[in-house]
Amino acid sequence: MVSGAKKIAIRLGVTPFVVGITIVALGSAAPDAVTTLASGSNPQIIMGSVVGSIIVNIGLAIGIAALIHPLACKFSDIKFETVSMLAAVIIVSILALTGTLGPLEGVVLLASLSVFMYLTYRFKMKSLHDKEKDTAFITECMRTAKCKCVIMVILGIILLYFGANAFIAGAVELAELFGVSDLMIGLVVVAIGVSLPEMCISAVAAYRKENELVVSNIIGSIIFNCFFALGLGVMYTTVSVSYYTLAFHFPVMILMVILLAAMIRGGNKVSRGQGVALLSIYAAYIVLMGVFPQLTQGLL
Numbered sequence: 001m002v003s004g005a006k007k008i009a010i011r012l013g014v015t016p017f018v019v020g021i022t023i024v025a026l027g028s029a030a031p032d033a034v035t036t037l038a039s040g041s042n043p044q045i046i047m048g049s050v051v052g053s054i055i056v057n058i059g060l061a062i063g064i065a066a067l068i069h070p071l072a073c074k075f076s077d078i079k080f081e082t083v084s085m086l087a088a089v090i091i092v093s094i095l096a097l098t099g100t101l102g103p104l105e106g107v108v109l110l111a112s113l114s115v116f117m118y119l120t121y122r123f124k125m126k127s128l129h130d131k132e133k134d135t136a137f138i139t140e141c142m143r144t145a146k147c148k149c150v151i152m153v154i155l156g157i158i159l160l161y162f163g164a165n166a167f168i169a170g171a172v173e174l175a176e177l178f179g180v181s182d183l184m185i186g187l188v189v190v191a192i193g194v195s196l197p198e199m200c201i202s203a204v205a206a207y208r209k210e211n212e213l214v215v216s217n218i219i220g221s222i223i224f225n226c227f228f229a230l231g232l233g234v235m236y237t238t239v240s241v242s243y244y245t246l247a248f249h250f251p252v253m254i255l256m257v258i259l260l261a262a263m264i265r266g267g268n269k270v271s272r273g274q275g276v277a278l279l280s281i282y283a284a285y286i287v288l289m290g291v292f293p294q295l296t297q298g299l300l
Contacts, residue, residue: 001030001156004149011142011149029224032194034164036233039186042172043239047101048186050230051249053195054089057218057225058256059282060192061199065206065214066275073215075264080123081219082261084116088226089257093250101230102238109231116223167193183242184289184296187249195221215260215270222257244295252285 032053039045065071075082091112095105168190175185192199198221202214233239259278263270270278289295 001153001160004152004156007144007149008146008153011144011146029221029228030160031164031197032221032225032229033232034160035168035190035194036229037236038161038164038168039190039233040237042168042182043237044182045168045171045186045190046230046233046237047239047241047245048183048188049190049194050092050225050233051245051253052187052191053225053229054222054253055187055249055256055282055285056191056195057198057221058260059278059285061195061202061218062215062260062270063275063278063282064199065202066270067272067279068203068206069209070272071206071214071270071275072268073264073270074268078216078219078264080120081216081223082264084119085219085222085257086261088112088116088223089254092226092230093254096241096246096250098241100238100240101234103235106231106233106235109227110235113224113227113231116227180293181296183245184293187289187296188286215264219260242297244297248288248295252281256281 032049035049036046039049062071091109095101095108098105171185171189171193172182174189175182198218202218205214205217256278259281260270263274
């Protein structure tokens with residue numbers, strides 16, 4: 001889907017830079033967004049998958065990647081993205097204080113996404129020329145037949161839709177089988193499932209020592225999860241935010257985001273020791289949910 005959309009955009013004269021901050025970014029968040037849409041009849045899975053995926057992306061994806069190789073991430077290069085990540089989590093947390101997230105909050109989140117993408121375009125214009133030097137990619141896009149690009153996009157969307165539905169159906173059956181709540185399945189199973197692409201990409205990039213891309217990709221994923229996936233998910237259903245979600249899961253999410261931002265700001269990297277710390281926090285988070293199952297109850 002993403003490959004076809006990129007090639008169509010290039011053929012229509014859209015610059016690679018704009019393609020990168022729109023189609024590629026939205027495409028990477030598409031599994032999360034379609035999963036939230038497929039969870040309409042199980043609203044707690046929506047809440048669990050978004051909050052859980054943010055915790056997973058930092059605790060597991062960044063933690064494992066840093067363990068493989070320390071992650072270089074120059075704060076001056078991703079200052080805007082880091083601040084935007086903090087802002088996205090804060091906005092979601094403030095909206096959640098009302099006790100429910102519905103269509104109105106969905107509009108606010110999607111509007112925030114539009115503002116973020118506009119500001120990204122404005123602040124990153126200085127690097128536009130560097131982004132457009134990929135002439136090989138442009139040539140490849142121009143050589144690909146339009147009908148093939150359209151088929152790629154349509155086929156990708158169809159497979160994504162059916163895959164998300166099958167995934168959520170399996171997650172719900174898993175919850176019933178083990179007698180756990182939808183929120184628990186969302187926080188762990190669905191969150192890890194939708195974060196697998198980021199985890200795999202981060203681990204491989206760290207192994208190849210292309211680690212400067214790992215942190216920025218995860219930060220982008222967190223922003224789009226907050227604004228795009230959650231915003232789209234609550235546009236068509238109302239999600240109740242339980243006491244334990246606000247008192248436990250949101251603070252863990254905020255802690256993870258603040259720690260990541262502090263690591264980037266403090267040393268322009270995420271060291272192996274810091275990676276171990278992130279993994280340890282995630283492990284403790286899972287253990288606490290196992291020891292105190294009431295933490296995963298989605299009731300108010």
